């Protein structure tokens with residue numbers, strides 16, 4: 001049975017259920033499977049006719065032993081998770097007319113209109129499944145740059161096994177995203193608007209890490225996280241790469257390039273692992289905006305935190321891409337002591353230059369790009385005007401990266417991941433199209449409905465967030481206990 005270890009090497013192996021319910025590994029590292037399962041081209045060929053859910057079942061079965069979750073239960077979990085998606089195909093692929101052999105993978109048909117729905121639909125249901133079986137309750141805490149929060153809130157809402165605390169940097173997200181979290185009527189969802197976060201969502205990640213480190217508190221409140229530190233999300237996200245490949249490749253084995261708007265690297269970590277497992281991806285393009293931490297990592301071997309820029313693609317305004325460590329772990333022979341040393345050097349100096357051998361070992365098969373704000377807006381405008389297709393700002397970052405690097409890409413086709421629905425970013429769309437009257441494609445009925453509801457939230461200044469959260473979470477936990 002596949003066991004799970006920590007990227008920083010400091011824990012005993014645990015089973016899948018423990019890895020999912022813990023979130024972070026006990027030594028503060030991230031959980032990884034002790035080995036990556038693989039699949040062959042013949043296997044891929046057999047999967048060609050499968051829909052997304054059946055494909056997900058096949059891939060997840062490589063990671064999850066049937067003694068932990070029975071096959072029928074896994075099928076049911078997947079079916080329920082993706083039932084609220086708007087399209088039967090879950091993640092359709094849309095060919096661009098103005099760019100040859102270029103496809104947009106539409107990852108935004110979930111109920112909260114971003115790709116976060118893909119991982120969280122399954123993960124939150126899975127956590128609930130384990131908790132119900134154990135007859136236990138958990139508090140989940142997530143930080144969001146605007147999309148994880150709504151998806152977590154949506155899927156946790158009304159689940160009696162869970163309290164969901166979703167922290168967001170007030171000044172860094174759109175009103176549409178905020179309302180997705182604050183207008184749910186359920187009593188187990190606690191949105192927390194945090195003001196004065198100088199580094200946006202990254203500041204909140206740090207507070208969550210501190211809550212975790214507080215062992216008594218963690219134990220009392222049964223704290224867990226469904227941020228992309230949770231292995232369940234990365235695992236689930238391997239599926240859309242395989243699915244996309246199967247939709248566009250003519251022959252199994254044809255190299256296909258994939259371009260991914262990236263922030264914390266959870267999505268691309270999954271892509272990289274899918275390739276390690278056997279998926280014939282030619283080049284992965286790491287698409288950044290002006291917050292170019294990943295671009296520096298992949299072009300210079302430099303892991304360095306810089307000041308944050310405000311950009312139109314706010315969901316990828318991330319300064320510290322923590323899932324890069326998870327991917328790196330696999331590229332350096334699963335040597336946790338190396339990862340541990342690098343992380344501590346980065347924490348100490350804020351600046352880590354990888355040695356040449358390490359740099360070569362992880363950048364193979366990757367290119368990267370950092371798109372400017374102006375390029376993002378003009379790409380949205382140009383594609384809309386030429387072919388009446390409206391990208392979201394993150395999809396636009398991917399398309400511009402693909403276009404700029406086209407000469408270096410040599411796969412047969414290219415898939416750009418579009419990670420959100422434009423309706424979440426109306427101000428950006430208005431600026432891009434230079435018009436305050438938005439096209440129909442920039443609207444979504446769920447966004448319009450949320451505008452008519454009352455909002456409910458906690459509000460807190462970043463300077464005392466940790467303390468305030470400890471108190472608020474503790475009192476609600478005790479209160480819910482009394483009510484039980």
Ligand SMILES: *Cc1c(COP(=O)(O)O)cnc(C)c1O
Nearest residue numbers: 147263264265266267315419420
């Ligand atoms: C979270 C997010 C991303 C980035 O994904 P990572 O896994 O953090 O790299 C890209 N686009 C959108 C819309 C997102 O919400």
